[in-house]
Amino acid sequence: MSKGVGLDIGTMNLVSARMSGKKNEVTLRRMRDLFIDLPQSAKKMLRLGSVSYIEADDNLLVLGDEAMEVANMFGREGRRPLKAGLISADEIDSLTVLGHMVKDVLGDPSHEGEHCYFSIPAAPVDANMDVVYHKGVFTRIVQECGYTAHPANEAMAIVFAETAKEGFSGVGISFGSGMTNIALAISTIEGLSFSVARGGDWIDQGAARSVGATASKMCAVKEKGIDLKAPKNREEEAISFYYKALIEHALDNIAQQFVMKGGHLTLNKPIPIVVGGGTSLAGGFMDFFKEVFETKKKRFPIEISEVRHASDPLHAVSKGMLILAQQEYDED
Amino acid sequence: MIYVAQCLKDIEIKSLRLKLKQGQTFDCTKSQYESSPELKELVGSGVISLKVKNAKSSRLGVHNNRFQVVREPKVVKEVVEKPVIKEVIKEVIKEVIVEKEVIVEKPQLDMNALANVLIQQLGTMISPEAIAEAVAKQMPTQTVVNNNAQTPQSMGSMNTTSDEALTFIPSNIISSKTIVSSESLANETKSEGSDELSDALSALKALRKVKNNE
Numbered sequence: 001m002s003k004g005v006g007l008d009i010g011t012m013n014l015v016s017a018r019m020s021g022k023k024n025e026v027t028l029r030r031m032r033d034l035f036i037d038l039p040q041s042a043k044k045m046l047r048l049g050s051v052s053y054i055e056a057d058d059n060l061l062v063l064g065d066e067a068m069e070v071a072n073m074f075g076r077e078g079r080r081p082l083k084a085g086l087i088s089a090d091e092i093d094s095l096t097v098l099g100h101m102v103k104d105v106l107g108d109p110s111h112e113g114e115h116c117y118f119s120i121p122a123a124p125v126d127a128n129m130d131v132v133y134h135k136g137v138f139t140r141i142v143q144e145c146g147y148t149a150h151p152a153n154e155a156m157a158i159v160f161a162e163t164a165k166e167g168f169s170g171v172g173i174s175f176g177s178g179m180t181n182i183a184l185a186i187s188t189i190e191g192l193s194f195s196v197a198r199g200g201d202w203i204d205q206g207a208a209r210s211v212g213a214t215a216s217k218m219c220a221v222k223e224k225g226i227d228l229k230a231p232k233n234r235e236e237e238a239i240s241f242y243y244k245a246l247i248e249h250a251l252d253n254i255a256q257q258f259v260m261k262g263g264h265l266t267l268n269k270p271i272p273i274v275v276g277g278g279t280s281l282a283g284g285f286m287d288f289f290k291e292v293f294e295t296k297k298k299r300f301p302i303e304i305s306e307v308r309h310a311s312d313p314l315h316a317v318s319k320g321m322l323i324l325a326q327q328e329y330d331e332d
Numbered sequence: 333m334i335y336v337a338q339c340l341k342d343i344e345i346k347s348l349r350l351k352l353k354q355g356q357t358f359d360c361t362k363s364q365y366e367s368s369p370e371l372k373e374l375v376g377s378g379v380i381s382l383k384v385k386n387a388k389s390s391r392l393g394v395h396n397n398r399f400q401v402v403r404e405p406k407v408v409k410e411v412v413e414k415p416v417i418k419e420v421i422k423e424v425i426k427e428v429i430v431e432k433e434v435i436v437e438k439p440q441l442d443m444n445a446l447a448n449v450l451i452q453q454l455g456t457m458i459s460p461e462a463i464a465e466a467v468a469k470q471m472p473t474q475t476v477v478n479n480n481a482q483t484p485q486s487m488g489s490m491n492t493t494s495d496e497a498l499t500f501i502p503s504n505i506i507s508s509k510t511i512v513s514s515e516s517l518a519n520e521t522k523s524e525g526s527d528e529l530s531d532a533l534s535a536l537k538a539l540r541k542v543k544n545n546e
Contacts, residue, residue, distance in 0.1 A: 017523075024530050026523040029516075052514040056507065064517045099506035105518050136501035144506045164532035168539065188539060311528055323533050330537050 003110055003329045005147070006321025007102070007118035008157070009138060011082045011178030011201065012278055016105045017318035019326070026322070028315055029105045031064040034078040035097045036071045038062065046070075056096050063101060077216065084197055085121045085178030086134045095137065102141045109146045115328040116147035117321040119154040121181050125253060127197035150324070153193050155183035157320025162274040162310050169267075171302065173250060174317055175277035177201050180250050184262060184302070186271075192262040196253050198246050200279035206245075207238035222282060229284040243282065247292045251300070258301045270305035276316035280309065333362040334385040337371075341379050345370060359385060 002019035013030055020027040038046070038053075038060040046053050046060065051070060053062045062070045071078040081087065081094040081101070088094050106116065120135045135151050142149035158172030168188040174181040177200040183193040204215040204222070211234055221235050228244075231237040258265075275289060286309045293300075293307055310316035337360055339352045347370045350358060365371055365382070374380045 016518075019529075020522065024527055026529060028521045028523055029518040030521070031518045046513075052512075052517045054513065055511040056509070065519070066517070095502065095505050096507065096510070100510065100512070101517075103506055104516055107516075132499045133501070136499055137505065140501050140503065141505050144504070160536065161529070161532060164528070164535040168536065188536065312523065315523065319529055323529065323536060326533055327536055327540070330533070 004325030008318035015318040017322040034067045036067045113148045115325045117150045117324040120151045122193040122195045124195045124197040155181040157317040158276045159185040161320035170271045171273045175279035191265045203242040206242040210238040227283040228288045270303040273307045276310035276313045
């Protein structure tokens with residue numbers, strides 16, 4: 001097994017990536033960032049149903065995808081340890097759950113102190129949220145798992161994973177569930193990075209408000225498959241509307257932040273925009289993105305060579321983190 | 333209200349396009365006077381004296397043969413605004429400049445009312461300049477308190493108490509007491525043909541080498 005592991009800590013999923021023994025094969029381990037607590041009396045039922053759980057402080061906690069199934073079974077909402085990209089302060093069991101999820105997803109280190117790069121969001125420009133605690137907690141968790149922890153910017157991971165042919169210059173956008181992370185890099189150097197506190201959850205909530213449904217229902221509509229360019233009903237139309245608003249918000253902020261903070265950056269040639277993240281998996285998302293970008297292209301302060309989807313949008317961040325982890329060993 | 337301004341020196345009032353010699357007078361309206369800082373300054377500095385037009389000596393309404401009370405012409409007094417002194421002390425300690433000002437502003441006085449009272453009471457005895465000076469002393473002033481009395485040592489400790497250092501991060505997050513029912517709850521997949529990843533790693537390695545050689 002190759003050394004080094006990348007970890008994407010997302011609001012919806014935790015994904016680890018490491019090179020397996022075979023040439024160019026990457027092993028990805030994913031767990032849904034969801035849990036549900038059940039009383040001890042439910043243990044027998046969980047065993048009969050072959051549902052995995054952990055016992056912590058007299059509680060049974062079902063984690064991951066199974067938590068969603070159990071939640072549906074009990075007619076309850078699943079609990080999320082992360083909210084808007086950061087550790088949820090409302091969830092008292094967040095840390096316990098996250099600790100076990102990360103340990104499970106990472107597995108044991110191949111050697112003591114194996115390098116692990118994990119994603120952290122940049123501070124949002126449109127909300128007052130502190131990433132310091134989030135970063136500190138995950139550093140501690142990764143260390144407790146036996147790794148050497150390296151926090152790294154989420155959107156920069158997309159640049160590392162997807163812009164090798166451009167000499168690691170480009171704008172990486174990670175459309176996540178909790179937030180959207182953006183980074184501009186020139187030859188591996190991070191020139192500008194920030195996030196906006198809007199993502200897939202924001203779309204679900206907005207669309208749900210518009211049609212009088214619940215956010216989980218909107219999420220289900222989204223995950224079932226939707227074509228943003230050809231919505232079939234009012235719910236899809238509402239989702240499509242909020243997708244457009246999210247893309248516009250992200251592009252407007254890129255332009256604004258570049259003018260405000262990136263004026264010193266010298267771009268010798270046009271750079272690409274590479275889009276990743278689970279929220280970008282909706283049908284027609286890239287066409288939609290390009291369409292919105294075309295309307296803003298004239299006044300966009302950065303010369304863009306092309307707009308493209310990451311080759312593996314859902315795993316681009318974890319793969320980018322893996323590249324960073326592996327180069328720790330190449331320098332030896 | 334119209335004022336009669338009398339020059340006590342040869343002067344030029346640019347804002348009113350006037351060149352006047354000593355002793356010359358000219359009329360100016362109250363609004364003209366109030367809108368001309370130059371005129372105010374000249375009055376304040378005593379180069380021009382200002383009096384209300386047609387405020388001739390008049391007798392009081394009470395007449396008797398013995399006493400004749402004469403009211404002096406009203407004297408308009410100029411309130412000279414005392415320049416606000418703002419003192420900013422910059423202290424450079426180990427390339428860190430911290431400027432901290434606490435501006436204590438005394439309550440605003442109604443200067444017009446104060447001036448009128450003074451004019452009525454003292455107009456007959458004291459010159460406008462003296463009144464102006466007295467009023468100026470009552471003008472609100474800004475007091476700058478410099479809280480920059482930190483020593484280099486205290487600055488150093490301030491730097492070390494950043495947000496990051498102050499954030500409490502709990503330990504033993506992964507509890508050993510927790511019982512896990514199965515080996516793993518994560519879904520594992522293999523992503524084959526990830527040449528792009530190897531290419532990216534090689535490109536990154538090459539780029540770093542070039543940068544190191546430069």
